[in-house]
Amino acid sequence: MQKLMRGTMPPLEDDELFPSTPGKVKLERALPISRQLQRCFASTSTTFLWALFFIALTASYLSFQTFVDTGSRYFSASWGGIQWEKQVRNSAQFHRSGGMSVLVTGAAGFVGTHVSLALRKRGDGVVGIDNFNNYYDPSLKKARKTLLNGHGVFVVEGDVNDARILAKLFDIVAFSHVMHFAAQAGVRYAMENPHSYVHSNVAGLVNLLEACKSANPQPAFVWASSSSVYGLNDKVPFTESDRTDQPASLYAATKKAGEEITHTYNHIYGLSITGLRFFTVYGPWGRPDMAYFFFTRNILQGKPITIYRGKNRVELARDFTYIDDVVKGCLGALDTAEKSTGSGGKKRGPAPYRIYNLGNTQPETVPTLVRILEKYLKVKAKKNVVDMPGNGDVPFTHANITLARRELGYKPTTDLQTGLKKFVRWYLSYYGYNHGNPVN
């Protein structure tokens, strides 16, 4: 502001008060004393008025700035303040001996909601964070948040790309674990919006790891990778040591990048890392962008569904994995994760780096999935069968879960029939038969 005052109103010099035009100077000097005094007074009051004007201008500029600052803080940050901190602290409290305090990212997402609930139910402390983006209907995410709130889980509205909010959370709570689900999901959407994958799955991940590495104590880090990292690998079943350097989609490439990025944080900073490769997880409160979900909606609305088929008319298959089984795998990973070894951002010793498949080991074809849905919905689907477009899909997935079974105690027990029955029951209770608005 000082600069502005100086720039707009420089101090007046004598020769500016008395312009150099010879004739005028003569005229001024020829005026009587009383007239000169009058002139002088008039010019002083003009200066005074200008000064007043600039003071007023400065004052209004300053108050406008204050308004903008306060306003932007008020409107952009839905976090912070004593009450907010209290909610975070309460939610992070565990209620069992040897319990953990877990920061769950993507807590209003499908798997994030289920894992948060399971942790809370057994007495662990959980703080959720979610940015509630509109990749799919945010009202479903809000409904999941309401469900979590009802069970004492506080979900902070924020983005993992926001270093300030992460620093604040780690400042308030000494999290023992971070369970990281926040990501841009979906295989085919990567062709529509490639940058969202880099933003969430690479930049967001690095931002979160930076916060974890600087935290004291450092939390153990467990996160969601994907079966898609196996890409064009055709050795079945997929085993953790199989090659993962041939991704078929940008989604897969960013998940693979995540595995490499987490490795560097393990190596340099001593973060304890566990990556979980999920295999097409489905179930109640699921993701509307996934085939089983929007097939259900279309079948009920009498709209056609498109079923992809592979080369030589081969049916596509997935190792569909039911949510409750995946939740048990996530809890097993958290329970067996050893502590990180770093402090003050420095590694003090080697820390574990682990990767596990969380699949079902019973691949089913997409037409089988549709037949089961038809049975439980009691409606015949209108099917268009087309050749699989080159959009990042892979023809099949099949998990070898020996390692997870041995080290995490992971034991999936839900077949596709049973899982879809539970999904359909939830779907109808939530949306009704027409999928207008949720019925609740």
Ligand SMILES: O=C(O)[C@H]1O[C@H](OP(=O)(O)OP(=O)(O)OC[C@H]2O[C@@H](n3ccc(=O)[nH]c3=O)[C@H](O)[C@@H]2O)[C@H](O)[C@@H](O)[C@H]1O
């Ligand atoms: O395991 C994973 O890591 C990924 O699993 C999930 O990907 P996918 O296995 O591709 O699931 P999903 O889209 O439900 O398609 C299922 C089947 O239906 C076929 N499919 C799909 C759409 C369609 O219109 N027609 C069709 O036949 C399609 O060709 C496929 O064969 C997650 O979305 C992803 O975020 C990631 O977590």
